Amino acid sequence: MICSPPKSHDCIVLSNKRLSENSIYLTRLHCPDIAQNSSSGQFVNIKVSNELSPLLRRPFSICKVDKAEGWFEVLWQIVGRGTTLMAGYKVDDVINIIGPLGHGFHIKSGIESAILVGGGLGIAPLPFLCQDILEKSSANIAVYVGVRTKADLAMAELFNDFDINIIQCTEDGSAGIQGYVTKPLIEKLASKSSVPPVLFSCGPEVFLKRMVDISSEFDVEGQISVESVMGCGFGICVGCPVEVQDYAEGERKYKLTCIDGPVFDSREVLLVG
């Protein structure tokens, strides 16, 4: 399916805060249209500079929204040219953004238990997901946050507004539980102490592959948000293929991350990690 170009918006920077010494930022942008029409798991495609270069927009998950105040936030880390430019954003700068884009998380009615698992910057779409689940259900929610080191746990503060259980892990053991976030998650699932949860996860491919295996091992529903290098963000350039398997028919084919995803059923996507 090819989509017609979605609307672009001139969004005003309300704040641009550095959250951690590891160059992680939280940017709040005023745009009532995006705030009111987005759902969790969707993303925006940001024209990072008003200059010609870099030409391609950069995709970022919508991290939080306030529909009443008309803003949304993106959580991101400096990794290259575009994000270095974004670090220079000042209050009242006007940034051109396309969105909301993509197919987000599916929250089924009557959901009783949700476990949200974020690996590193994969935490980005989870505060909005938390907001969404709490608005649509009375589900019990636990969030598992896995980062390299203590400084990056600043991202976990984005869940402070919610009355939920937060499990924090660092790979180097500098705070929280030492090791990969999958360790306490597996212990929780093995204890079978609660109703079967839906596992929602986002993070690097190798982590998502592990989450796919865990969903299958414990026979629980999983939804994963995958990343791919993107061009247009709305199905025109065909630059973001992901290999999937139709689990009912067993047939392999390609879908586009930007319009069919970024959120997929964990049984569907064939990850290489």
Ligand SMILES: Cc1cc2nc3c(=O)[nH]c(=O)nc-3n(C[C@H](O)[C@H](O)[C@H](O)COP(=O)(O)OP(=O)(O)OC[C@H]3O[C@@H](n4cnc5c(N)ncnc54)[C@H](O)[C@@H]3O)c2cc1C
């Ligand atoms: C749907 C989607 C949602 C995303 N959400 C977030 C988010 O919420 N927060 C966040 O920090 N990042 C997110 N990303 C990744 C983000 O888009 C890239 O980090 C950003 O485009 C890098 O831009 P740059 O110009 O700074 O880096 P570049 O100079 O373009 O590249 C620097 C390095 O980053 C790698 N890179 C670039 N784009 C991607 C990508 N899409 N996936 C993986 N590696 C990439 C390049 O291979 C290179 O090694 C998301 C990506 C997608 C596809």
Ligand code: FES
């Ligand atoms: S980014 Fe262009 S088709 Fe997906």
